Amino acid sequence: xxxxxxxxxxxxxxxxxxxxLDAAFTTFAGRGYRDASVDDIAAAAETSKGGVYFHFPTKExxxxxxxxxxxDKLVAKVERAVAAExxxxxxxxIAIRTVLATFAGHRTMARLLFxxxxxxxxxxxxxxxELHERFAILIQGYLDQAIADGVIPPTDTRxxxxxxxxxxxxIVGRWLQADQPERLEDAYPALRAMLLRSVGVAEERIAxxxxxxxxxxxxxxxx
Amino acid sequence: xxxxxxxxxxxxxxxxxxxxLDAAFTTFAGRGYRDASVDDIAAAAETSKGGVYFHFPTKExxxxxxxxxxxDKLVAKVERAVAAExxxxxxxxIAIRTVLATFAGHRTMARLLFxxxxxxxxxxxxxxxELHERFAILIQGYLDQAIADGVIPPTDTRxxxxxxxxxxxxIVGRWLQADQPERLEDAYPALRAMLLRSVGVAEERIAxxxxxxxxxxxxxxxx
Amino acid sequence: xxxxxxxxxxxxxxxxxxxxLDAAFTTFAGRGYRDASVDDIAAAAETSKGGVYFHFPTKExxxxxxxxxxxDKLVAKVERAVAAExxxxxxxxIAIRTVLATFAGHRTMARLLFxxxxxxxxxxxxxxxELHERFAILIQGYLDQAIADGVIPPTDTRxxxxxxxxxxxxIVGRWLQADQPERLEDAYPALRAMLLRSVGVAEERIAxxxxxxxxxxxxxxxx
Amino acid sequence: xxxxxxxxxxxxxxxxxxxxLDAAFTTFAGRGYRDASVDDIAAAAETSKGGVYFHFPTKExxxxxxxxxxxDKLVAKVERAVAAExxxxxxxxIAIRTVLATFAGHRTMARLLFxxxxxxxxxxxxxxxELHERFAILIQGYLDQAIADGVIPPTDTRxxxxxxxxxxxxIVGRWLQADQPERLEDAYPALRAMLLRSVGVAEERIAxxxxxxxxxxxxxxxx
DNA sequence: AATGAATGAGGCTTCATTCAT
DNA sequence: GATGAATGAAGCCTCATTCAT
Numbered sequence: 001x002x003x004x005x006x007x008x009x010x011x012x013x014x015x016x017x018x019x020x021l022d023a024a025f026t027t028f029a030g031r032g033y034r035d036a037s038v039d040d041i042a043a044a045a046e047t048s049k050g051g052v053y054f055h056f057p058t059k060e061x062x063x064x065x066x067x068x069x070x071x072d073k074l075v076a077k078v079e080r081a082v083a084a085e086x087x088x089x090x091x092x093x094i095a096i097r098t099v100l101a102t103f104a105g106h107r108t109m110a111r112l113l114f115x116x117x118x119x120x121x122x123x124x125x126x127x128x129x130e131l132h133e134r135f136a137i138l139i140q141g142y143l144d145q146a147i148a149d150g151v152i153p154p155t156d157t158r159x160x161x162x163x164x165x166x167x168x169x170x171i172v173g174r175w176l177q178a179d180q181p182e183r184l185e186d187a188y189p190a191l192r193a194m195l196l197r198s199v200g201v202a203e204e205r206i207a208x209x210x211x212x213x214x215x216x217x218x219x220x221x222x223x
Numbered sequence: 224x225x226x227x228x229x230x231x232x233x234x235x236x237x238x239x240x241x242x243x244l245d246a247a248f249t250t251f252a253g254r255g256y257r258d259a260s261v262d263d264i265a266a267a268a269e270t271s272k273g274g275v276y277f278h279f280p281t282k283e284x285x286x287x288x289x290x291x292x293x294x295d296k297l298v299a300k301v302e303r304a305v306a307a308e309x310x311x312x313x314x315x316x317i318a319i320r321t322v323l324a325t326f327a328g329h330r331t332m333a334r335l336l337f338x339x340x341x342x343x344x345x346x347x348x349x350x351x352x353e354l355h356e357r358f359a360i361l362i363q364g365y366l367d368q369a370i371a372d373g374v375i376p377p378t379d380t381r382x383x384x385x386x387x388x389x390x391x392x393x394i395v396g397r398w399l400q401a402d403q404p405e406r407l408e409d410a411y412p413a414l415r416a417m418l419l420r421s422v423g424v425a426e427e428r429i430a431x432x433x434x435x436x437x438x439x440x441x442x443x444x445x446x
Numbered sequence: 447x448x449x450x451x452x453x454x455x456x457x458x459x460x461x462x463x464x465x466x467l468d469a470a471f472t473t474f475a476g477r478g479y480r481d482a483s484v485d486d487i488a489a490a491a492e493t494s495k496g497g498v499y500f501h502f503p504t505k506e507x508x509x510x511x512x513x514x515x516x517x518d519k520l521v522a523k524v525e526r527a528v529a530a531e532x533x534x535x536x537x538x539x540i541a542i543r544t545v546l547a548t549f550a551g552h553r554t555m556a557r558l559l560f561x562x563x564x565x566x567x568x569x570x571x572x573x574x575x576e577l578h579e580r581f582a583i584l585i586q587g588y589l590d591q592a593i594a595d596g597v598i599p600p601t602d603t604r605x606x607x608x609x610x611x612x613x614x615x616x617i618v619g620r621w622l623q624a625d626q627p628e629r630l631e632d633a634y635p636a637l638r639a640m641l642l643r644s645v646g647v648a649e650e651r652i653a654x655x656x657x658x659x660x661x662x663x664x665x666x667x668x669x
Numbered sequence: 670x671x672x673x674x675x676x677x678x679x680x681x682x683x684x685x686x687x688x689x690l691d692a693a694f695t696t697f698a699g700r701g702y703r704d705a706s707v708d709d710i711a712a713a714a715e716t717s718k719g720g721v722y723f724h725f726p727t728k729e730x731x732x733x734x735x736x737x738x739x740x741d742k743l744v745a746k747v748e749r750a751v752a753a754e755x756x757x758x759x760x761x762x763i764a765i766r767t768v769l770a771t772f773a774g775h776r777t778m779a780r781l782l783f784x785x786x787x788x789x790x791x792x793x794x795x796x797x798x799e800l801h802e803r804f805a806i807l808i809q810g811y812l813d814q815a816i817a818d819g820v821i822p823p824t825d826t827r828x829x830x831x832x833x834x835x836x837x838x839x840i841v842g843r844w845l846q847a848d849q850p851e852r853l854e855d856a857y858p859a860l861r862a863m864l865l866r867s868v869g870v871a872e873e874r875i876a877x878x879x880x881x882x883x884x885x886x887x888x889x890x891x892x
Numbered sequence: 893a894a895t896g897a898a899t900g901a902g903g904c905t906t907c908a909t910t911c912a913t
Numbered sequence: 914g915a916t917g918a919a920t921g922a923a924g925c926c927t928c929a930t931t932c933a934t
Contacts, residue, residue, distance in 0.1 A: 016914090016915095034257050037906080037907060037908085038907075038908060038909085039907080039908095047915080047916090048915065048916045048917060049908090049909090049916085049917070050910090050911085050914095050915060050916050050917065050918095051914080051915055051916070053908090053909070053910080054914060054915065055914095058908080058909080059907095059908065059909090125400055126400075128400075129397075129400045132393070132396075132397070155413065155416070155417065156412075156413035159394065159410050159413035159414055159417070160413065160417050162390075162393050162394055162397055163390035163391075163393060163394060163414055163417055163418075164390070165393055166389040166390040166391070166392055166393020166394065166396075167385075167386035167387070167389040167390045167393075168386075168389070169389050169392075169393060170355070170385050170386060170388055170389020170390075170392060170393075171382065171385055171386060171389065173355075173389075174352075174355070174385055177348055177351075177352045187382050189379075190378065190379035190382035190383065191382055191386055193378070194378065194382070194383050194386055194421045194422070195386075195421065197420055197421045197422070197423060198417045198418065198420045198421035199417070199420070200420060239897080239898090260923080260924065260925085261924080261925065261926085262923090262924085262925095270898075270899090271898065271899045271900060272899085272900075272925090272926085273897095273898065273899050273900065273901095273926095273927085273928085274897075274898050274899070276925090276926065276927080277896085277897060277898065277899095278897090280926095281925085281926080282924095282925070282926090462918080462919090480703050483902080483903065483904085484903080484904065484905085485902090485903085485904095493919075493920090494919065494920045494921060495904090495905085495920085495921075496905095496906085496907085496918095496919065496920050496921065496922095497918075497919050497920070499904090499905070499906080500917085500918060500919065500920095501918090503905095504904080504905080505903095505904070505905090571846055574846075575843075575846045578839070578842075578843070601859065601862070601863065602858075602859035605840065605856050605859035605860055605863070606859065606863050608836075608839050608840055608843055609836035609837075609839060609840060609860060609863055609864075610836070611839055612835040612836040612837070612838050612839020612840065612842075613831075613832035613833070613835040613836045613839075614832075614835070615835055615838075615839060616801070616831050616832060616834055616835020616836075616838060616839075617828065617831055617832060617835065619801075619835075620798075620801070620831055623794055623795075623797075623798045633828050635825075636824065636825035636827075636828035636829065637828055637832055639824070640824065640828070640829050640832055640867045640868070641832075641867065643866055643867045643868070643869060644863045644864065644866045644867035645863070645866070646866060649869075685893085685894095706927080706928060706929080707928075707929065707930085708928080708929095716894080716895090717894065717895045717896060718895085718896070718929090718930090719893090719894055719895050719896065719897095719931090719932085720893080720894050720895070722929090722930070722931080723893060723894065723895095724893095727929080727930080728928095728929065728930090894934100895933100895934085896932100896933100896934100897931105897932090897933090897934105898930105898931085898932085898933100899928105899929105899930085899931080899932100900928100900929105900930100901927105901928095901929100902926105902927090902928095903925105903926085903927080903928105904924105904925095904926095904927105905923105905924085905925090906922105906923090906924080906925105907920105907921100907922095907923095907924105908920105908921105908922100909919105909920085909921100910918105910919085910920080911916105911917100911918090911919085911920100912916100912917100912918090912919100913915100913916085913917100913918105
């Protein structure tokens with residue numbers, strides 16, 4: 001009786017919740033999970049601590065939701081980008097390229113997704129795992145398809161996709177940590193070539209430019 | 224009889240310090256830097272908190288020392304293993320293989336070196352970076368040599384070595400997180416093939432087994 | 447009925463903060479800065495340690511605030527008492543008398559202001575210095591005026607006012623430490639005579655009783 | 670049997686004890702009782718902590734002994750200096766002058782005797798009291814004599830001597846705390862005049878120079 | 893006599909979470 | 914829905930003291 005499930009979750013309320021999420025995003029990315037206090041988040045969201053706890057049951061829950069939605073957005077973005085291609089190899093390329101491009105435009109997001117996760121402690125390892133898994137599986141899909149299409153020779157796509165993701169991850173991580181990071185995009189050509197080669201894509205194919213569809217380099221941005 | 228003035232003393236002390244280090248190693252690996260309390264470490268070392276602080280000035284210093292020495296040991300091990308080979312490609316293979324083999328025998332070490340590091344918070348990012356850098360450079364050396372020797376075509380070895388390390392790291396990380404981890408060694412062949420291919424090693428060379436000395440086996444262990 | 451939204455809230459809060467301050471006052475005065483733990487203060491204030499830290503950022507800050515406000519009150523009181531007099535010598539007398547009278551009624555305050563200060567450690571020396579300075583300058587003002595008025599011969603009022611303060615301070619300190627302290631007021635006549643003489647006030651003037659309003663009595667009290 | 674009371678308390682041993690005392694003196698004076706750790710003292714004495722505890726049962730005992738002996742030395746010095754005079758007023762003058770002169774040459778000693786005491790906490794208040802008492806009584810003796818000799822009119826010498834000591838104390842304390850302390854000796858003339866006046870010494874007598882016996886000003890030094 | 897390792901109580905501070913208003 | 918005061922469990926570190934050698 002006292003609990004109308006959602007009726008007046010007005011725009012105002014929704015925006016408040018969103019604001020907290022945004023604040024948490026920035027705060028976690030900036031300080032790491034442990035070093036970001038709920039007070040910090042509340043302050044960044046221009047609310048009170050109590051306000052935060054009205055919308056989320058625990059600090060952990062905020063983090064979890066953030067992880068999930070951020071990953072969702074990125075995956076969605078990748079899939080959207082990939083949809084324009086037919087060739088599975090091109091799709092894999094585009095996937096890598098999209099991730100790189102997105103992070104290039106959003107260090108914050110990169111930080112949250114790839115670094116902070118682990119710092120969050122034991123509790124989040126599973127969550128982090130899932131995240132990594134998700135991307136690996138995404139990649140694996142393309143590779144499997146490429147093999148099915150006979151574009152590349154058969155391999156252990158499980159291991160390979162994990163390795164691909166790891167390679168990508170490390171490049172991004174290194175870029176995040178660098179004092180004076182070069183442009184992340186600069187690493188793309190070498191990384192691309194290396195990854196494609198690793199699955200036996202013909203050298204000649206590698207030489208061809210990646211995505212003629214998306215003219216210019218790395219115009220992406222967003223969130 | 225009761226009074227060997229020094230040797231015993233020293234040994235006693237060394238062993239206590241060592242015991243603390245061991246305890247910290249396990250504790251950090253098990254709980255992560257932040258979640259491992261000095262009390263936990265003391266308890267694991269069967270000492271008092273004060274005892275710990277007699278040997279180390281801060282919690283951080285314990286972690287740092289642990290990181291450094293652990294990395295040292297691993298690097299030393301790799302270099303020892305590599306010394307037996309002439310061919311830079313073989314050396315790279317052996318390096319990868321040694322790391323994998325060592326971790327296969329020491330999940331704890333893997334956890335400490337490759338996962339926890341980042342979670343330790345801002346302070347440690349630099350240290351962690353250095354660690355990753357160290358391994359990347361190790362790899363880069365082999366690749367550069369291979370190029371110089373004309374064994375593989377020129378590439379951006381900087382990016383490539385980072386990617387290699389990332390791939391390796393991710394494989395290990397995944398293994399660490401898995402509920403029922405398969406044997407880490409099982410991933411070796413596929414990873415090896417993928418990495419070698421990625422730098423343009425001839426398919427024929429890849430087919431050849433890596434270490435004729437210990438074919439296919441992972442007899443390593445240690446600390 | 448249950449919901450006077452604010453007034454109560456504020457008062458509640460103010461009173462809590464005040465309660466902590468009071469508790470700290472007593473605790474510091476009783477045990478000294480170093481020996482008084484935040485736990486003690488919290489207990490005395492019937493709050494939790496966290497409660498204390500909600501209102502004050504550090505233990506030091508509590509002490510500082512206490513010092514400052516206590517000194518403020520005393521100085522204000524002295525100035526109020528002095529305002530009734532025209533003659534600078536009478537003013538000086540009244541100042542001394544007021545301090546003595548106030549302390550006579552509040553051993554605790556005396557302890558906090560004149561003794562503990564120094565023990566608080568290096569950090570507080572400056573603060574303590576300032577406090578002593580404040581009183582010395584107060585006194586110096588009266589003496590300078592007396593000289594300007596030709597009531598007493600010129601002297602080094604800087605040194606003299608410091609000495610006056612020191613004399614007063616020691617009398618109070620001794621009283622604080624005594625096992626069976628006589629009434630602090632009993633020391634007043636001798637102290638007064640001695641101080642007035644020290645600046646060359648005529649013996650005849652000294653013989654006259656100080657405060658015609660409240661002859662010989664110490665009715666003051668307060669906080 | 671095992672405990673020959675003092676036989677081989679050799680020169681070496683004595684010097685060790687002394688060295689600890691010296692180290693403690695400096696350390697306490699420099700950091701205050703609470704902030705000076707036994708480790709600090711041991712280090713300053715170039716011994717081990719155990720060594721310190723061999724010679725003294727507790728940290729407190731070191732402090733106590735230090736206080737006592739330091740005060741002894743100072744009192745002895747004063748009495749030696751005073752012995753040369755017959756006139757009790759001159760004696761009082763000399764006493765004040767000697768204390769000031771000694772401190773002028775030994776800020777450290779001043780710090781230990783007059784400031785640190787209180788910081789030491791509750792336990793030492795009694796000891797500090799005794800110290801102050803001692804000096805007050807010393808002064809009181811001269812004043813009583815002066816009255817008996819009819820040199821000055823009768824007064825409450827108890828209160829007066831306390832006030833004298835307080836005045837002296839505050840002058841020294843202020844000097845200790847000053848950023849750029851003037852020469853402590855510079856305060857002597859004004860302080861002297863003020864104190865003598867305070868007990869009714871004739872103005873003419875005050876005008877006479879203090880100690881023609883000790884030529885030059887403040888040549889003292891020592892420990 | 894001396895050393896230095898070990899102990900353990902205690903201190904200050906932080907912070908996720910709860911709750912009355 | 915929101916606020917902000919309050920709680921209490923940890924956490925890191927210090928240090929006087931003890932003790933085996």
